[in-house]
Amino acid sequence: MLAAMPDSAPSPVSAGGASPRAGGDACPGTLRLHRADDGALARVRIPGGVLDPGRADALLVAAERFGDGELHLTSRGNVQLRGLGTECGGGLAGLLTDAGLLPSAAHERARNIVASPLAGLDGSPSLAGWLAELDRLVCGSPAAAALSGRFLFALDAGGGDVDALGADVTLIARGPDALLRIGAGDEVFRVPADAAPRAALRAAEAFLRAAHGGAAAHAAAAAPGSGALQDSGSPASAASQDSGSPASAPQVSAAWRVRDLPDAVRTELVRSIGATAGPAVHHPRPRHRKAAAPAPGPVGATAAVSVGVPLGRLTPAQWRLLTETARRYGGELRLTPWRGIVVPGPFPRQEAAEALRALAGAGLITTADSPWTGVGACIGHPGCAKSLADVRAEAGAAVSGEGSAAPAAGRSAAGAEAGAAVGRPGRLPVYWSGCERRCGHPHGEWIDVVATPDGHRISHVRGERREPTTTVRNDDPARLAAAVAEARAL
Template sequence: MLAAMPDSAPSPLSAGGPALRDSGDACPGALRLHRADDGALARVRVPGGVLSADRADALLTAAERFGDGELHLTSRGNVQLRGLDAECGGALAELLTAAGLLPSAAHERARNIVASPLAGLDGSPSPTGWPAELDRLVCSSPGAASLSGRFLFALDDGRGDVDALGADVTLIAAGDSCLLRIGAADEVFRIPAGEGPRAALLAAEAFLRAARDSGAWRVKDLPDDVRAELVRTIKAAAGPTVHRPRPRTATPPAPGPHGSTNAISVDVPLGRLTPAQWRLLTETARRHGDELRLTPWRGIVVPGPFAHDEAVEALRTLDAAGLITAPDSPWAGVGACIGHPGCAKSLSDVRAEAGAAVGPVGRLPVYWSGCERRCGHPHGEWIDVVVTPDGHQISHVRGERRDAPTTTVRNDPAALAAAVAAARA
């Protein structure tokens, strides 16, 4: 079993020594705010995307008291608060701690855990307790505090949705066992399901030891020989591997009802929620399962159960509030970074441009980026629209491969909208 992994005894790193590469990890958190052009930014980790209605209320209170009032969903199922006063850090931390959203100051940026948002809701027998258990283990591990804000755990219920997101350590439910994937490896380790979260933590701690001399932030950043040695180390403890290639494309929950009416799902245009929309979702959750699940695709699942008429009425109300409640919405699959004026590096207001270009539903999702960093871009297959000094470049992305730009459009909104629609078709 993985519990017997070689070199698993506490080292100076895992015993609470200096945080690895801490001076270079610029990922924002709830305690380390990031200064943006629209004010300070806080990123609140929500492991597995799971929020109670009370914790959702606390996030809205923080957004309204300290920031611009809106809640911004990220591609890891977390929440960003923007437009913050740079001096609000202490009061913000106090509010989040009281709400249970900041269980460990040392680990707050290491709690990057995505999970299948429909786990247990649509007939799939899945381990719904994994996110809370892994979060508890991460927060109780001194070594895990050294994980960078970029390191990602994925907990997949077997359908392959979050397995496709390129996490560093992925657990996949497989009946009475589970599969452990390290990075993008096609070979996975089969372990008892009850040992899954602990195995994921031990694999992350093994990564930290492997990365000690390389300065790598993530598994994919390790030199090939170091990554191979990491896999050999885990294999020595976990045993033989099983061949299971990582899915190329993630399939998010479609907007609408799921599992008959065990849950409803909505997508959020450009991931930005107004206070009124957030309150409506929270009130809906409170009347039913008292839970919200934020998805890595900037959507929200509200577990039920719902009576049929309740689900229809809830979706109608959420649609009227401006949320995406059906797959045929023109906004389905449209995403964008924060763009100008929120980000100084952005060359354009890509959110406004994405809105102006919304048209027929496309076969492929599209993501608009204000610069070549492409912050928050999706995974799998998608249409990439990036602003450059020469204009908007449009290209097709397939996994790790990006085609050469098929079109460059300059200063022509109508031509840009037409080119994006053609690329998505």
């Protein structure tokens, strides 16, 4: 079985450089499991993070029947099931298909769509129509079956939250129109709102042609008047569809994502899209966002409630409570790219407070002053063979102010104070990684804590820039907690 790369792991190619990839995309899904140290892993794509209670029930059944019973949220609002038996593939796929969670076997890893989780709840426009239509178009496009499991669509309600994630194709609601962004560039194209999902798909198909054909072939295919952004199934898309069936779509691309394209090819890709979409508009992508995630608590008075999930891991009891809350009120769960969940209402005011109390009692984050707010970690040891540390336990120890193995009586004042400070509101997010891959790390501005053979390296990340680092020895957990708290306070 091919090794897999989690949602936000770094691409193995440098931005602007040609990809050395010689094999197919190895990202896990529900039909291709990844073997980890704690058993097999499946990743279930949840477009926009939107789940109705019935599908949420099915995910829990799958986790309890085939895995360790827990559900893990990813940095793209998807769900991972861990501890799976290696022979569960057929049963898992059948269960998810029956629940409507696997509408196209050929496209199951291509349905990577994030959406603003508060769309339609905080005064921003609803994105439900765009989300349903884009998912339908992706699943109906033979060419889109060749998209990497890492290629990302984003639907932004206008506030910049998911636009800041640097997706490959982003749609931004803007009045009666939409803005179409390709990659992380600061230029966007204005398109009619009702044509936005189709424009997003065409841009993804154009990316595939660029990735497969290189600069010269793409320039010829995407020249103005060539129909480069015509519907799937048109003669212009034949090169990326072969016989027109999903099974025959090319499965090996020269690049996983837009940023992996050589500079000249990426520039030509954007130019070709502009030739069909219209003049470019300068609209810089948001950067260094500290508070893009919905704040825990009530949303828009009582239009919804928002909770965070410590380290993105949900027990069966927590998942059942969330599902029952959704079933009683809005009938929907929205999984966020920041490992949280929004339950749309409306909630009667008193019942919103009661729901939040129950969710807090179950161990979920319901207030901004929770010590867990902004704290994340990869799966770490022992779940991942590459990890050099049990970073989840270390993150928890830092949050609580307790050294990883030190008795409470022996804790230093610095360690106790650091633990109290690490989750205070207004602090920068912090992400603990067990190795240099930093799987699932956040975007924008954050504190990066990486386990190394010599200790934990701490640095301040601002978009593409990384500040000078500090290294703390592995045998000094109190100093580690203090150093992390100090870094988050910058």
